[in-house]
Amino acid sequence: MSPILAGVLQLTALVAALALAYRPLGDHMAAMYSSRKHLRVEKVIYRCIGADPDAQMRWPAYLRGVLAFSLAGVLFLYLLQRLQGGLPLSLGFASISPDQAFNTAASFVANTNWQSYSGEQAMGHVVQTAGLAVQNFVSAATGMAVAIALVRGFARTRTGDLGNFWADLVRGTVRILIPIAVVGALVLVACGAIQNFSGIHGVGQFLGGTQQTNGGAVASQEVIKELGTNGGGYFNANSAHPFENPNGFTNLFEVFLILVIPLALTRTFGRLVGNVRQGYAILATMGVIWLGFTALMMWTEFAHGGPALQAAGAAMEGKENRFGIGGSSIFSVATTLTSTGAVDGFHDSFTAFGGGIQLLGMMLGEIAPGGVGSGLYGMLVMAVIAVFLAGLMVGRTPEYLGKKLGTRQIKLAACYILVTPTLVLGFTAASMVLPDALGSMLNTKALGAGPHGFSEVLYAFTSGANNNGSAFGGLNANTPWYNTTIGLAMLLGRFLPMVFVLALAGSLAEQQPVPETAGTLRTEKPLFAGLLVGTILIITGLTYFPALALGPIAEGLS
Amino acid sequence: MNNSVRNTARLLGAGLRALLVLTVVCGVLYPLVVTGVAQAAFHDKANGSEVRQDGKVVGSELLGQRYDKGTDAKGNPIPDLRYFQPRPSAGLGSNKTNGVNPQYDLQVSGATNQGATNTDLIAAVKERKKWVAETYGVPESKVPADAVTSSGSGLDPDISPAYAELQITRVAKENHLDRAKVERLVKDTTEGRVLGFMGEPRVNVLRLNVGVKELLGAS
Numbered sequence: 001m002s003p004i005l006a007g008v009l010q011l012t013a014l015v016a017a018l019a020l021a022y023r024p025l026g027d028h029m030a031a032m033y034s035s036r037k038h039l040r041v042e043k044v045i046y047r048c049i050g051a052d053p054d055a056q057m058r059w060p061a062y063l064r065g066v067l068a069f070s071l072a073g074v075l076f077l078y079l080l081q082r083l084q085g086g087l088p089l090s091l092g093f094a095s096i097s098p099d100q101a102f103n104t105a106a107s108f109v110a111n112t113n114w115q116s117y118s119g120e121q122a123m124g125h126v127v128q129t130a131g132l133a134v135q136n137f138v139s140a141a142t143g144m145a146v147a148i149a150l151v152r153g154f155a156r157t158r159t160g161d162l163g164n165f166w167a168d169l170v171r172g173t174v175r176i177l178i179p180i181a182v183v184g185a186l187v188l189v190a191c192g193a194i195q196n197f198s199g200i201h202g203v204g205q206f207l208g209g210t211q212q213t214n215g216g217a218v219a220s221q222e223v224i225k226e227l228g229t230n231g232g233g234y235f236n237a238n239s240a241h242p243f244e245n246p247n248g249f250t251n252l253f254e255v256f257l258i259l260v261i262p263l264a265l266t267r268t269f270g271r272l273v274g275n276v277r278q279g280y281a282i283l284a285t286m287g288v289i290w291l292g293f294t295a296l297m298m299w300t301e302f303a304h305g306g307p308a309l310q311a312a313g314a315a316m317e318g319k320e321n322r323f324g325i326g327g328s329s330i331f332s333v334a335t336t337l338t339s340t341g342a343v344d345g346f347h348d349s350f351t352a353f354g355g356g357i358q359l360l361g362m363m364l365g366e367i368a369p370g371g372v373g374s375g376l377y378g379m380l381v382m383a384v385i386a387v388f389l390a391g392l393m394v395g396r397t398p399e400y401l402g403k404k405l406g407t408r409q410i411k412l413a414a415c416y417i418l419v420t421p422t423l424v425l426g427f428t429a430a431s432m433v434l435p436d437a438l439g440s441m442l443n444t445k446a447l448g449a450g451p452h453g454f455s456e457v458l459y460a461f462t463s464g465a466n467n468n469g470s471a472f473g474g475l476n477a478n479t480p481w482y483n484t485t486i487g488l489a490m491l492l493g494r495f496l497p498m499v500f501v502l503a504l505a506g507s508l509a510e511q512q513p514v515p516e517t518a519g520t521l522r523t524e525k526p527l528f529a530g531l532l533v534g535t536i537l538i539i540t541g542l543t544y545f546p547a548l549a550l551g552p553i554a555e556g557l558s
Numbered sequence: 559m560n561n562s563v564r565n566t567a568r569l570l571g572a573g574l575r576a577l578l579v580l581t582v583v584c585g586v587l588y589p590l591v592v593t594g595v596a597q598a599a600f601h602d603k604a605n606g607s608e609v610r611q612d613g614k615v616v617g618s619e620l621l622g623q624r625y626d627k628g629t630d631a632k633g634n635p636i637p638d639l640r641y642f643q644p645r646p647s648a649g650l651g652s653n654k655t656n657g658v659n660p661q662y663d664l665q666v667s668g669a670t671n672q673g674a675t676n677t678d679l680i681a682a683v684k685e686r687k688k689w690v691a692e693t694y695g696v697p698e699s700k701v702p703a704d705a706v707t708s709s710g711s712g713l714d715p716d717i718s719p720a721y722a723e724l725q726i727t728r729v730a731k732e733n734h735l736d737r738a739k740v741e742r743l744v745k746d747t748t749e750g751r752v753l754g755f756m757g758e759p760r761v762n763v764l765r766l767n768v769g770v771k772e773l774l775g776a777s
Binding site: 001003006009010013045048049050051064065068069070071072073076092093094118120121122129130131133134137138166169170173174178181182185186189190191192193194195196197198200203204205206207211212213214215217219220221224235236237240241242243246247248249251252305306307308309311312313314315316317318319320321322323324326327328343344345346348349350351352355452472473474555558 | 569572574580589592593596597599605606617618619620623649662668675676679684701702703707714716751753754760
């Protein structure tokens, strides 16, 4: 069997597995977020928090909950790293420096998992397991909560109530993420991922002597890092490390975990607004972009353009033999289109166009299907814009799911889509004029010097602001400038959009429903999905084309 | 004013309590349960899939290692051609060189992160290609890509079946072994795709070299 055919079969199997999980998981999430019952363990948790899970929150209260919880997360994670040197179970690793600890805390709380450290030599068991892995759960549950709040904004009328943040947070964690994570982690261990609490120990080597290596709760962190679209590796090599991703099956399984919740949430959305076909239209939009990008990625990686890869005979630099080019292409598209940022092959060494596809995938705003929760709310904001554009074309007040999209709603949506481009392009431009920032580029040795180095910096801020977390690793990002600015980009890129989303949700929930008429845009039809794909590509293209032209396009054409 | 300060403090307190209780659930109970079950049900795999030969641990099946005999005058390792050679691992680092927690001697997994237009990478690929072709007596066009590129982790435990086959004659000769026996070993060690379509066919280098030693012991 040719590697290309094997790649296509892997993609087909993945689609089939996702299709099987779509309805049960989507319906389960819809039922769970609407349920009035609390599990016993949840009641205990609410008592510890001191929160009443049945109290309804208006959007400012919901937002305050999100921000207070996230701020507590940043502070706790920062302190944990700064105190690592004195904590037990830390393998004797030293404390992390202030700028790196801030960057890492911001990164994990913002669901980004950008890493300017190498896990195996810097982070002990306590920080990895009780710090970083915890944020993998709760930052994902926070994203889902905000998405559900927006969906409630569409579904509810004449009320400002969006639900209860604490209840949504705890349910998402306890009833979705933990059960899937427990099963998934054991699947990974059964295939060879490690799961232990060994200290640093020597392992005998074939030619004699020993190699020091550290153990760790790797499988349990690996599974939630994919499922919560976080992406922070236990080891520096992330999911390319054999202990995180031991074979071709686990590779595909991890891609499945990355995609399953963001896709199934469209079903949850359809259920909650009372028309599953509305969810299918959103699903179709996400699916078309995802499959299109994957096909393009396979094409460019199998074609292996670029002098070094041409000389080698295949694009195997930075890729693992057990996954091959097909498996690595599928993984890299899934990870860049979902705000995950885990990698099973190193993006900096992909072909120039492959790197461009990864960049563009993040620049879409992480919405196809996007991060858990953030993908759905990002896509719904894009849908608002698309409905507005369609309304402009025919000259009538736009409405979506029975809600009028007036000045306030469009302003909030417009603010949402301006946040990340401002951060990405602003910080990239600043880095281009600062000598210290320029010195971090590794690939200045590239032929035609500039483009690849520029791509590395553009990639770093695109990844940070869109909460992806993958990197063109050639950039040395562990400097005070990059640690600080990328840290800010991650926090602002995560929480400012949430402010606009929740404000939008609040303004929608207050409205009276508009009765559907013959003139209403049918947003559950394929025509609308097509319009939505077009809107996304045009907005992203207009925003980023000049920057892409200076980076990957210039390199790929040279 | 006082009121809003008090409200903010109360809210932050709730956030902190929520974080702490969820840390206990997701950061303590969850990993302990998973570790407990994993250690009971998959003990060897959960501890790194160690491979033993003659009762001694010779490495992890999942982690690549180097098979060198010392270094040359410039400090470059000299491959020990009695054994099958792994992929290049130019991206593999060490915590000794970057000074993080220097009391240990750990490997830092990783890739070169060199792009397709990087002149260092172009030169390295060409040089390796020449070396493989000369060492194993094959034309450069027959050298597979994985033999001249570094993997993502720097710890890739596998080589492609093509790279393994190309090394058979030399390994047999260096060890004075029957070529057919080494060929048989490669064939038996080659793993296909999972379920016929997932991943790529591969040969585990440690398993190969353990096999070579076994052949030597038997002959």
